[in-house]
Amino acid sequence: MTDLHFTSDRADSTEIEAVAAAIGNETVVVVETERLIRGGKERRNQSRHLLLPALHALQRAKGWITPGGLNHVADVLQVPPAEAYGVATFYEMFRTVDPGHSESVTHVCVDAACQIAGSDMLSDELTAAGSAVHRSPCLGQCERGPARFVQGVGTADEVPADAELFVFHQQGDPSLRLLKRIGVVDPGSLDSYRANGGYVALDRAIEMGAAAVLDAVADSGLSGRGGAAFPTGVKWRAMAAEEGRPKHVVANCDESEPGTFKDRVVMENDPFSIVESMTVAGFATGAENGWIYVRGEYPLAAARLEVAIGQARVAGLLGPDVAGSGHTFDIEIRRGAGAYICGEETALFASIEGFRGEPRSKPPFPTTHGLFGQPTAINNPETLLNVLDIVALGADEYRSRGTEQSPGTKLLCLSGRVANPGIYEVEFGTSLGQVLEMAGGLTGSGELRAVLLGGAAGSFVGADSLGLPLTLEDTRSAGTTLGSGVVMAFTTDVDMTPVLIRIAEFFRNESCGQCVPCRVGTLRQHETLVQVGRTGSITADRRQLVDDMARAMADASICGLGHTAASAVSSALALGLIGGAK
Amino acid sequence: MTSAQTTVSLSIDGNEMQVLEGTTIHKACESAGINTPTLCWAENLTPVNVCRVCVVEVEGSRTLVPSCARPAEEGMVVYTDSERVRHSRRMVLEFLGSGVDLDQATPLHEWIVRYDADIARYDQPDLPAAIIDEPTKIQDDLYIRDYNRCVLCYKCVEACGDDAQHTFAIAVAGRGFDARISTEYDVELPQSACVYCGNCISVCPTGAIQFKTEFDLRRAGEWRPDQQEITRTVCSYCGVGCNLEIHTQDGRIVKATSPADHSVASGHLCVKGRFGWRYVQPSI
Ligand SMILES: Cc1cc2nc3c(=O)[nH]c(=O)nc-3n(C[C@H](O)[C@H](O)[C@H](O)COP(=O)(O)O)c2cc1C
Ligand code: SF4
Ligand code: SF4
Ligand code: SF4
Ligand code: FES
Ligand code: FES
16 A cells, blocks of 8 residues: 555554544545655644654553554554664653563653652662663653653553642632632633633623734733743734634643642643633734643643533633634643653644654744744643733733733742742732742741742752742842743752762753754763762862853853753753852 | 845844845855855755754843854844854763764864864763664665665655655654654655655765665775765756766766755756666676
8 A cells, every 4th residue: 555664563552442442433545646845844734643642542551652553553543663673762751662561651750859758768668679660861840849740551650649639829819810710620620710810801802802912911911831932922922913723732741840830730620721822822922722631740731621621621612612702722632751851842743743842943943933834833831811800900900910021920930948838929129029929938947948939941940049939030130040930059068069960860861852053962961970979079170170161051042941951950050059169 | 035135134153144044144244255164954955943053142142043044134233253152062962962973974073173072971881871773774786775864854855745845655654762753653765655766875974874885885994975976967868958977986986966055956866877887787
């Protein structure tokens, strides 16, 4: 039938059934002369976007992706097997080597918040008890470390902590905007969502019309909460002006920045708010397709979003005539499979399209060349959540909170040595010290040593920064960043050297490997820190090397991962957190 | 090139110049007589801009930009030899040389000297810098793969895929420093989709994939490119008319290549043109 070449390995019936259940009975029929076209990048719009769901099905069926299983999927979707293998080997959650057992695998987080909460001990205990353990980067549960995620074989994935009571420290606070429904609304019920102010914003948006929604978003001064703080109004207007069809709205729920868990809390506890805000975004920008890319380690969030989307469809709030507006909009969920880099917007598109999650150079930007090369508005879910208030309250009222340059409120992820770690909504301008107080102050025996702001891609500030107002402008002029809202506290009793070595290892492991400055720079940075750990100090020539590498990564890498890979390390050296003398 | 032949004006290292719209900065530099290193770029392949050795500084841009892929824009102010540019180019070369063997990556040698790249400074007391260290893959009589020399420029993947061959026998697998050019599950080439067109070999800038003939001669210490003769001819197997360059050393054929600038094949061949000369001298 076709001219793709396969090895002789064949899938068994379990695998064939699992794939059929995941992607339906999709088969790409290729006639001889089509091969050249479908074989190339042009094929993206065809069925290749089903590759990631199909690989998930294989992984779950057998606990690894067998050569026969891969051949089957490659044949059904007409993807060259070498490319399918390249995709499978890109993700942390996929195995391409027989693990020799079919037990579920427990991923234990080894990133900073969990590292200082004893993740090594937990790993050892689990291993001693006979569990298969996998050292994982941040699992987005930093408030309840050491965090675990159990990847099932033949069974669903689960997060043990999800069985515990959910605690939200600000519940009942009347000043809440973004989190007002958390812990109050029933996440599985559209009626409950409506009873708590849900779908007021969509009705209002339809009343106002798309142009007025775009104006309100621009006037509100809203900027992106995914880390780069790009003005949302500018992005939406640019995308709305594009005439190419179809157009896409993407919610970037990959949330893998170490220390970040805010999006998870919202998705799990108020999933309809994400569905509604995406619908408003689709209406305002004229997009018909919505996509939620949720990280693979968030099974509860994905399940609740799925339920919410289903209920919204039944109620006519998604589909061919959204809430009677005449506008068409629907949402599809895609699960990531363990790759921090897939949160970078262009890598995320590649991942959905069924390619390796490798970012590409910008320009062109997603507003013109996004998902499938089509116009796309991609946003962090927290950014989207703000739009509900902007539309419902109006831009002026929205701006009554926060500062001139950082209007509104911000979700912060408090973790590390604080008494009540968790998610907090604060007004922009609240000081770092006040925020730590909100979280119950410090725990442990020591004094405050440093706070990691913005995650592994952010930077450390010292104990003398408690007065720092948390706004975009103040953090920027202090040489740091709010990034994705991480506030991770370290006290003097914490040995910072292993923490920094692990941050360096994180970047080394998560680099997609595409560009030289990042692929090799992150490796050498890690090696250098390992050496600092061994000797307890850093020599002048190693210090020079670290600085040289940092500059090249920041200047010459393709994407934000490489640009920020040296940031936390550089700040730690400047503060004297590692390497001896200040 | 796009429909109307509009031009854009830009300044490169202080010299004002005009180029056709769509011209890359790299091409513009070339026409201004400024030599720019490239590694992952080639005339007959789509730019992937991954190696970053060609970066230049553009006023107003937060980071450096890859000159091989970025089109010149009206009013652009470009610096190709600023301290920032020299620093990043030097670091890219150091990074490459610290992890793989660049002995046969001849195009890079002059740049390593020019940018004063110190490849040795990554080894630390008791902690040698990690390198790629894998056995050479010798799986047939036609060519070998030695990924200890691979800089991951993606050229072979492009040549095997969208840009020439459309066979997709090889792709990048793995992530980060563990990323490798690989067949599915790293199966041996004869079991893979490979059709032995050798197009990947002809684009590889580092000798990571090479003709078995060349590999054997190099191993014997008898590879002498400066004493080789190149005879241009047309492949006689079919009617397409691919141009061939037959390389001979001491009167024996050592490899066949195709000129990248020739309109018929743009440097690419099939197995017959590439290896079909063997009937002339069955074993070397
Ligand atoms: C390595 C890397 C990881 C990222 N991860 C995320 C993420 O998990 N979620 C997110 O919203 N943005 C992430 N971003 C930022 C996105 O590229 C993009 O800027 C963002 O989704 C835009 O949405 P916003 O304007 O609403 O912030 C990441 C960027 C980089 C470089
Ligand atoms: S900076 Fe790192 S993650 Fe980004 S493209 Fe380059 S190698 Fe990949
Ligand atoms: S010889 Fe041809 S088919 Fe084989 S890997 Fe190289 S480019 Fe692909
Ligand atoms: S084998 Fe050669 S062409 Fe292929 S990526 Fe490596 S260096 Fe580049
Ligand atoms: S879950 Fe462990 S640091 Fe985030
Ligand atoms: S030659 Fe431009 S990035 Fe490689």
